[in-house]
Amino acid sequence: MSQAQPAEFAGIVFFRRNYRERDLLVKILTDRFGFKMFFIRGARKRGFRLNAAILPFVQAEYVGSVSEDGLSFINAAKEVTQYRQILNNIELNAYVSYIFELANAAFGEAKPLGGWFKQLQQAVLLIDQGIDPAIITNIIEIRLLTYFGVQPNLHDCVICHRTDEVFDFSESYGGLICRRHWSVDPHRLQLDRRTVYFLQFFSQVDLFKIHSIKVSQTTKNHLRRTLNRIYDNQVGLKLKSRRFLEEMKIWPI
Ligand SMILES: [Zn+2]
Known part of the structure:
Protein backbone atom coordinates (compact mmCIF):
# COMPACT_ATOMS: atom_id res chain seq x y z
CA MET A 1 0.00 0.00 0.00
CA TYR A 83 2.34 34.72 9.07
CA ARG A 84 4.13 37.95 8.23
CA GLN A 85 5.59 38.84 11.62
CA ILE A 86 7.04 35.36 11.99
CA LEU A 87 8.41 35.37 8.46
CA ASN A 88 10.21 38.68 9.02
CA ASN A 89 11.49 38.22 12.55
CA ILE A 90 14.31 35.78 13.19
CA GLU A 91 13.44 35.46 16.88
CA LEU A 92 9.77 34.61 16.27
CA ASN A 93 10.94 32.29 13.52
CA ALA A 94 13.23 30.51 15.96
CA TYR A 95 10.44 30.04 18.50
CA VAL A 96 8.00 28.60 15.99
CA SER A 97 10.70 26.30 14.61
CA TYR A 98 11.30 25.02 18.13
CA ILE A 99 7.58 24.47 18.81
CA PHE A 100 7.24 22.55 15.54
CA GLU A 101 10.39 20.50 16.08
CA LEU A 102 9.20 19.63 19.57
CA ALA A 103 5.74 18.63 18.34
CA ASN A 104 7.31 16.62 15.52
CA ALA A 105 9.45 14.77 18.07
CA ALA A 106 6.38 14.17 20.26
CA PHE A 107 4.08 12.87 17.52
CA GLY A 108 6.55 11.43 15.02
CA GLU A 109 6.19 11.34 11.25
CA ALA A 110 2.89 11.14 9.44
CA LYS A 111 0.82 10.47 12.56
CA PRO A 112 -2.49 12.35 12.71
CA LEU A 113 -2.42 14.92 15.51
CA GLY A 114 -6.13 15.10 16.29
CA GLY A 115 -6.92 18.32 18.14
CA TRP A 116 -3.26 19.22 18.29
CA PHE A 117 -3.23 20.62 14.76
CA LYS A 118 -5.58 23.41 15.86
CA GLN A 119 -3.61 23.95 19.08
CA LEU A 120 -0.36 24.39 17.16
CA GLN A 121 -2.05 26.58 14.56
CA GLN A 122 -3.40 28.77 17.35
CA ALA A 123 0.05 28.97 18.96
CA VAL A 124 1.51 30.19 15.65
CA LEU A 125 -1.31 32.71 15.23
CA LEU A 126 -0.83 34.11 18.75
CA ILE A 127 2.91 34.49 18.23
CA ASP A 128 2.26 36.24 14.92
CA GLN A 129 -0.17 38.57 16.69
CA GLY A 130 2.46 39.62 19.19
CA ILE A 131 1.71 37.47 22.24
CA ASP A 132 4.98 36.69 24.05
CA PRO A 133 6.53 33.71 22.20
CA ALA A 134 8.39 32.57 25.33
CA ILE A 135 5.05 32.10 27.10
CA ILE A 136 3.34 30.36 24.19
CA THR A 137 6.36 28.06 23.97
CA ASN A 138 6.15 27.24 27.69
CA ILE A 139 2.47 26.35 27.34
CA ILE A 140 3.17 23.99 24.45
CA GLU A 141 6.17 22.45 26.24
CA ILE A 142 4.14 21.70 29.36
CA ARG A 143 1.27 20.22 27.35
CA LEU A 144 3.53 18.05 25.21
CA LEU A 145 5.29 16.45 28.18
CA THR A 146 2.64 13.77 28.39
CA TYR A 147 3.44 12.65 24.80
CA PHE A 148 7.02 12.05 25.92
CA GLY A 149 5.77 9.83 28.73
CA VAL A 150 6.24 12.48 31.42
CA GLN A 151 3.06 13.44 33.22
CA PRO A 152 3.95 15.75 36.07
CA ASN A 153 1.16 16.26 38.58
CA LEU A 154 0.71 20.03 38.67
CA HIS A 155 -2.66 19.84 40.36
CA ASP A 156 -1.92 19.05 44.00
CA CYS A 157 0.76 17.69 46.32
CA VAL A 158 1.71 14.25 44.98
CA ILE A 159 1.96 12.95 48.54
CA CYS A 160 -0.93 14.44 50.55
CA HIS A 161 -3.01 15.91 47.67
CA ARG A 162 -3.52 19.24 49.36
CA THR A 163 -4.16 22.07 46.95
CA ASP A 164 -3.99 25.00 49.39
CA GLU A 165 -0.31 24.91 50.29
CA VAL A 166 2.93 26.45 49.10
CA PHE A 167 4.41 24.14 46.49
CA ASP A 168 7.71 23.20 44.98
CA PHE A 169 8.43 20.82 42.11
CA SER A 170 10.00 17.41 42.60
CA GLU A 171 11.37 15.56 39.60
CA SER A 172 11.76 12.29 41.46
CA TYR A 173 8.15 12.43 42.73
CA GLY A 174 6.87 13.59 39.36
CA GLY A 175 5.09 16.78 40.33
CA LEU A 176 4.30 19.27 43.05
CA ILE A 177 5.12 18.66 46.67
CA CYS A 178 3.72 20.89 49.39
CA ARG A 179 5.81 22.67 51.99
CA ARG A 180 5.05 19.98 54.57
CA HIS A 181 6.62 17.37 52.31
CA TRP A 182 9.62 19.28 51.02
CA SER A 183 11.86 17.11 53.17
CA VAL A 184 11.14 14.02 51.03
CA ASP A 185 13.17 15.45 48.17
CA PRO A 186 16.44 17.28 48.91
CA HIS A 187 16.77 17.87 45.14
CA ARG A 188 13.44 19.65 44.72
CA LEU A 189 13.77 22.51 42.24
CA GLN A 190 13.44 25.35 44.81
CA LEU A 191 10.91 27.20 42.71
CA ASP A 192 9.34 30.44 43.84
CA ARG A 193 5.58 30.84 44.08
CA ARG A 194 5.11 32.72 40.83
CA THR A 195 6.95 30.09 38.82
CA VAL A 196 4.82 27.33 40.34
CA TYR A 197 1.71 29.39 39.70
CA PHE A 198 2.52 29.78 36.00
CA LEU A 199 3.43 26.10 35.58
CA GLN A 200 -0.02 25.27 36.94
CA PHE A 201 -1.74 27.97 34.92
CA PHE A 202 -0.02 27.04 31.64
CA SER A 203 -0.98 23.40 32.03
CA GLN A 204 -4.67 24.37 32.02
CA VAL A 205 -5.02 27.59 30.05
CA ASP A 206 -7.03 27.52 26.82
CA LEU A 207 -4.94 28.90 23.94
CA PHE A 208 -8.14 30.06 22.26
CA LYS A 209 -8.94 32.36 25.18
CA ILE A 210 -5.61 34.15 25.46
CA HIS A 211 -5.73 37.79 24.42
CA SER A 212 -2.79 39.13 26.35
CA ILE A 213 -0.49 37.72 28.99
CA LYS A 214 2.31 39.41 30.90
CA VAL A 215 5.02 37.64 32.84
CA SER A 216 8.10 39.37 34.31
CA GLN A 217 11.49 38.61 32.77
CA THR A 218 12.67 37.08 36.04
CA THR A 219 9.76 34.64 36.15
CA LYS A 220 10.23 33.88 32.45
CA ASN A 221 13.86 32.98 33.16
CA HIS A 222 12.78 30.71 36.02
CA LEU A 223 10.21 29.01 33.82
CA ARG A 224 12.80 28.55 31.08
CA ARG A 225 15.27 26.92 33.45
CA THR A 226 12.59 24.69 34.95
CA LEU A 227 11.41 23.44 31.58
CA ASN A 228 14.99 22.97 30.37
CA ARG A 229 15.66 20.87 33.41
CA ILE A 230 12.54 18.72 33.01
CA TYR A 231 13.21 18.24 29.29
CA ASP A 232 16.92 17.52 29.84
CA ASN A 233 16.46 15.08 32.69
CA GLN A 234 13.20 13.37 31.87
CA VAL A 235 12.73 13.67 28.11
CA GLY A 236 16.36 13.87 26.98
CA LEU A 237 15.86 15.61 23.65
CA LYS A 238 18.60 17.52 21.87
CA LEU A 239 16.82 19.75 19.38
CA LYS A 240 18.69 21.87 16.83
CA SER A 241 16.14 24.64 17.18
CA ARG A 242 16.69 24.84 20.93
CA ARG A 243 20.45 25.13 20.48
CA PHE A 244 19.79 27.95 18.02
CA LEU A 245 17.63 29.83 20.54
CA GLU A 246 20.41 29.48 23.09
CA GLU A 247 23.23 30.41 20.73
CA MET A 248 21.32 33.46 19.54
CA LYS A 249 20.95 34.47 23.22
CA ILE A 250 17.20 34.52 22.75
CA TRP A 251 17.00 32.13 25.69
CA PRO A 252 18.82 32.51 28.97
CA ILE A 253 21.06 29.54 29.75
ZN1 LIG B 1 1.90 17.42 50.80
Whole structure:
Protein backbone atom coordinates (compact mmCIF):
# COMPACT_ATOMS: atom_id res chain seq x y z
CA MET A 1 0.00 0.00 0.00
CA SER A 2 2.37 2.69 -1.21
CA GLN A 3 0.09 4.04 -3.93
CA ALA A 4 -0.41 7.79 -3.46
CA GLN A 5 -4.04 8.76 -2.87
CA PRO A 6 -5.55 12.13 -3.86
CA ALA A 7 -6.19 14.25 -0.79
CA GLU A 8 -7.16 17.73 0.36
CA PHE A 9 -5.77 18.99 3.62
CA ALA A 10 -4.86 22.11 5.55
CA GLY A 11 -1.24 22.69 6.46
CA ILE A 12 1.49 24.99 7.72
CA VAL A 13 4.93 24.71 6.13
CA PHE A 14 7.53 23.67 8.71
CA PHE A 15 10.75 23.63 6.65
CA ARG A 16 12.16 22.99 3.19
CA ARG A 17 15.28 21.25 2.08
CA ASN A 18 16.96 21.30 -1.32
CA TYR A 19 16.75 18.05 -3.18
CA ARG A 20 18.68 17.28 -6.34
CA GLU A 21 19.21 20.25 -8.63
CA ARG A 22 15.75 21.70 -9.03
CA ASP A 23 13.53 20.02 -6.47
CA LEU A 24 12.56 20.54 -2.86
CA LEU A 25 11.50 18.39 0.04
CA VAL A 26 8.99 20.35 2.08
CA LYS A 27 7.81 19.26 5.49
CA ILE A 28 4.29 20.41 6.28
CA LEU A 29 2.31 20.17 9.48
CA THR A 30 -1.03 18.93 8.15
CA ASP A 31 -4.41 18.53 9.78
CA ARG A 32 -4.98 15.02 8.40
CA PHE A 33 -1.56 13.39 8.23
CA GLY A 34 0.42 15.14 10.96
CA PHE A 35 3.98 16.08 10.02
CA LYS A 36 4.49 14.93 6.47
CA MET A 37 7.29 15.37 3.94
CA PHE A 38 6.35 16.27 0.36
CA PHE A 39 8.43 16.02 -2.77
CA ILE A 40 8.01 19.14 -4.94
CA ARG A 41 9.40 18.61 -8.40
CA GLY A 42 10.88 21.66 -10.11
CA ALA A 43 10.27 23.87 -7.06
CA ARG A 44 13.58 25.70 -7.40
CA LYS A 45 12.96 26.75 -10.96
CA ARG A 46 12.32 30.45 -11.37
CA GLY A 47 8.63 31.34 -11.45
CA PHE A 48 7.54 28.00 -9.99
CA ARG A 49 3.74 28.26 -9.78
CA LEU A 50 3.37 26.90 -6.23
CA ASN A 51 6.22 28.95 -4.83
CA ALA A 52 4.10 31.16 -2.54
CA ALA A 53 2.41 28.11 -1.02
CA ILE A 54 5.61 26.35 0.07
CA LEU A 55 7.42 29.17 1.84
CA PRO A 56 8.27 28.56 5.49
CA PHE A 57 5.37 29.22 7.90
CA VAL A 58 2.85 29.71 5.14
CA GLN A 59 -0.56 28.25 5.78
CA ALA A 60 -2.78 26.93 2.98
CA GLU A 61 -5.36 24.43 1.84
CA TYR A 62 -3.47 21.94 -0.28
CA VAL A 63 -4.50 19.41 -2.88
CA GLY A 64 -2.02 16.63 -3.36
CA SER A 65 -1.44 12.94 -3.46
CA VAL A 66 -0.43 11.37 -0.22
CA SER A 67 1.27 8.05 0.21
CA GLU A 68 1.62 6.21 3.47
CA ASP A 69 5.15 5.06 2.90
CA GLY A 70 6.21 6.36 -0.53
CA LEU A 71 6.57 9.88 -1.90
CA SER A 72 3.79 12.43 -1.40
CA PHE A 73 3.17 15.39 -3.70
CA ILE A 74 1.42 18.77 -3.77
CA ASN A 75 -0.52 19.60 -6.92
CA ALA A 76 -2.37 22.79 -6.00
CA ALA A 77 -2.91 25.21 -3.13
CA LYS A 78 -5.53 27.78 -2.24
CA GLU A 79 -6.24 30.21 0.60
CA VAL A 80 -2.53 30.79 1.00
CA THR A 81 -1.81 33.03 3.98
CA GLN A 82 1.47 34.18 5.44
CA TYR A 83 2.34 34.72 9.07
CA ARG A 84 4.13 37.95 8.23
CA GLN A 85 5.59 38.84 11.62
CA ILE A 86 7.04 35.36 11.99
CA LEU A 87 8.41 35.37 8.46
CA ASN A 88 10.21 38.68 9.02
CA ASN A 89 11.49 38.22 12.55
CA ILE A 90 14.31 35.78 13.19
CA GLU A 91 13.44 35.46 16.88
CA LEU A 92 9.77 34.61 16.27
CA ASN A 93 10.94 32.29 13.52
CA ALA A 94 13.23 30.51 15.96
CA TYR A 95 10.44 30.04 18.50
CA VAL A 96 8.00 28.60 15.99
CA SER A 97 10.70 26.30 14.61
CA TYR A 98 11.30 25.02 18.13
CA ILE A 99 7.58 24.47 18.81
CA PHE A 100 7.24 22.55 15.54
CA GLU A 101 10.39 20.50 16.08
CA LEU A 102 9.20 19.63 19.57
CA ALA A 103 5.74 18.63 18.34
CA ASN A 104 7.31 16.62 15.52
CA ALA A 105 9.45 14.77 18.07
CA ALA A 106 6.38 14.17 20.26
CA PHE A 107 4.08 12.87 17.52
CA GLY A 108 6.55 11.43 15.02
CA GLU A 109 6.19 11.34 11.25
CA ALA A 110 2.89 11.14 9.44
CA LYS A 111 0.82 10.47 12.56
CA PRO A 112 -2.49 12.35 12.71
CA LEU A 113 -2.42 14.92 15.51
CA GLY A 114 -6.13 15.10 16.29
CA GLY A 115 -6.92 18.32 18.14
CA TRP A 116 -3.26 19.22 18.29
CA PHE A 117 -3.23 20.62 14.76
CA LYS A 118 -5.58 23.41 15.86
CA GLN A 119 -3.61 23.95 19.08
CA LEU A 120 -0.36 24.39 17.16
CA GLN A 121 -2.05 26.58 14.56
CA GLN A 122 -3.40 28.77 17.35
CA ALA A 123 0.05 28.97 18.96
CA VAL A 124 1.51 30.19 15.65
CA LEU A 125 -1.31 32.71 15.23
CA LEU A 126 -0.83 34.11 18.75
CA ILE A 127 2.91 34.49 18.23
CA ASP A 128 2.26 36.24 14.92
CA GLN A 129 -0.17 38.57 16.69
CA GLY A 130 2.46 39.62 19.19
CA ILE A 131 1.71 37.47 22.24
CA ASP A 132 4.98 36.69 24.05
CA PRO A 133 6.53 33.71 22.20
CA ALA A 134 8.39 32.57 25.33
CA ILE A 135 5.05 32.10 27.10
CA ILE A 136 3.34 30.36 24.19
CA THR A 137 6.36 28.06 23.97
CA ASN A 138 6.15 27.24 27.69
CA ILE A 139 2.47 26.35 27.34
CA ILE A 140 3.17 23.99 24.45
CA GLU A 141 6.17 22.45 26.24
CA ILE A 142 4.14 21.70 29.36
CA ARG A 143 1.27 20.22 27.35
CA LEU A 144 3.53 18.05 25.21
CA LEU A 145 5.29 16.45 28.18
CA THR A 146 2.64 13.77 28.39
CA TYR A 147 3.44 12.65 24.80
CA PHE A 148 7.02 12.05 25.92
CA GLY A 149 5.77 9.83 28.73
CA VAL A 150 6.24 12.48 31.42
CA GLN A 151 3.06 13.44 33.22
CA PRO A 152 3.95 15.75 36.07
CA ASN A 153 1.16 16.26 38.58
CA LEU A 154 0.71 20.03 38.67
CA HIS A 155 -2.66 19.84 40.36
CA ASP A 156 -1.92 19.05 44.00
CA CYS A 157 0.76 17.69 46.32
CA VAL A 158 1.71 14.25 44.98
CA ILE A 159 1.96 12.95 48.54
CA CYS A 160 -0.93 14.44 50.55
CA HIS A 161 -3.01 15.91 47.67
CA ARG A 162 -3.52 19.24 49.36
CA THR A 163 -4.16 22.07 46.95
CA ASP A 164 -3.99 25.00 49.39
CA GLU A 165 -0.31 24.91 50.29
CA VAL A 166 2.93 26.45 49.10
CA PHE A 167 4.41 24.14 46.49
CA ASP A 168 7.71 23.20 44.98
CA PHE A 169 8.43 20.82 42.11
CA SER A 170 10.00 17.41 42.60
CA GLU A 171 11.37 15.56 39.60
CA SER A 172 11.76 12.29 41.46
CA TYR A 173 8.15 12.43 42.73
CA GLY A 174 6.87 13.59 39.36
CA GLY A 175 5.09 16.78 40.33
CA LEU A 176 4.30 19.27 43.05
CA ILE A 177 5.12 18.66 46.67
CA CYS A 178 3.72 20.89 49.39
CA ARG A 179 5.81 22.67 51.99
CA ARG A 180 5.05 19.98 54.57
CA HIS A 181 6.62 17.37 52.31
CA TRP A 182 9.62 19.28 51.02
CA SER A 183 11.86 17.11 53.17
CA VAL A 184 11.14 14.02 51.03
CA ASP A 185 13.17 15.45 48.17
CA PRO A 186 16.44 17.28 48.91
CA HIS A 187 16.77 17.87 45.14
CA ARG A 188 13.44 19.65 44.72
CA LEU A 189 13.77 22.51 42.24
CA GLN A 190 13.44 25.35 44.81
CA LEU A 191 10.91 27.20 42.71
CA ASP A 192 9.34 30.44 43.84
CA ARG A 193 5.58 30.84 44.08
CA ARG A 194 5.11 32.72 40.83
CA THR A 195 6.95 30.09 38.82
CA VAL A 196 4.82 27.33 40.34
CA TYR A 197 1.71 29.39 39.70
CA PHE A 198 2.52 29.78 36.00
CA LEU A 199 3.43 26.10 35.58
CA GLN A 200 -0.02 25.27 36.94
CA PHE A 201 -1.74 27.97 34.92
CA PHE A 202 -0.02 27.04 31.64
CA SER A 203 -0.98 23.40 32.03
CA GLN A 204 -4.67 24.37 32.02
CA VAL A 205 -5.02 27.59 30.05
CA ASP A 206 -7.03 27.52 26.82
CA LEU A 207 -4.94 28.90 23.94
CA PHE A 208 -8.14 30.06 22.26
CA LYS A 209 -8.94 32.36 25.18
CA ILE A 210 -5.61 34.15 25.46
CA HIS A 211 -5.73 37.79 24.42
CA SER A 212 -2.79 39.13 26.35
CA ILE A 213 -0.49 37.72 28.99
CA LYS A 214 2.31 39.41 30.90
CA VAL A 215 5.02 37.64 32.84
CA SER A 216 8.10 39.37 34.31
CA GLN A 217 11.49 38.61 32.77
CA THR A 218 12.67 37.08 36.04
CA THR A 219 9.76 34.64 36.15
CA LYS A 220 10.23 33.88 32.45
CA ASN A 221 13.86 32.98 33.16
CA HIS A 222 12.78 30.71 36.02
CA LEU A 223 10.21 29.01 33.82
CA ARG A 224 12.80 28.55 31.08
CA ARG A 225 15.27 26.92 33.45
CA THR A 226 12.59 24.69 34.95
CA LEU A 227 11.41 23.44 31.58
CA ASN A 228 14.99 22.97 30.37
CA ARG A 229 15.66 20.87 33.41
CA ILE A 230 12.54 18.72 33.01
CA TYR A 231 13.21 18.24 29.29
CA ASP A 232 16.92 17.52 29.84
CA ASN A 233 16.46 15.08 32.69
CA GLN A 234 13.20 13.37 31.87
CA VAL A 235 12.73 13.67 28.11
CA GLY A 236 16.36 13.87 26.98
CA LEU A 237 15.86 15.61 23.65
CA LYS A 238 18.60 17.52 21.87
CA LEU A 239 16.82 19.75 19.38
CA LYS A 240 18.69 21.87 16.83
CA SER A 241 16.14 24.64 17.18
CA ARG A 242 16.69 24.84 20.93
CA ARG A 243 20.45 25.13 20.48
CA PHE A 244 19.79 27.95 18.02
CA LEU A 245 17.63 29.83 20.54
CA GLU A 246 20.41 29.48 23.09
CA GLU A 247 23.23 30.41 20.73
CA MET A 248 21.32 33.46 19.54
CA LYS A 249 20.95 34.47 23.22
CA ILE A 250 17.20 34.52 22.75
CA TRP A 251 17.00 32.13 25.69
CA PRO A 252 18.82 32.51 28.97
CA ILE A 253 21.06 29.54 29.75
ZN1 LIG B 1 1.90 17.42 50.80
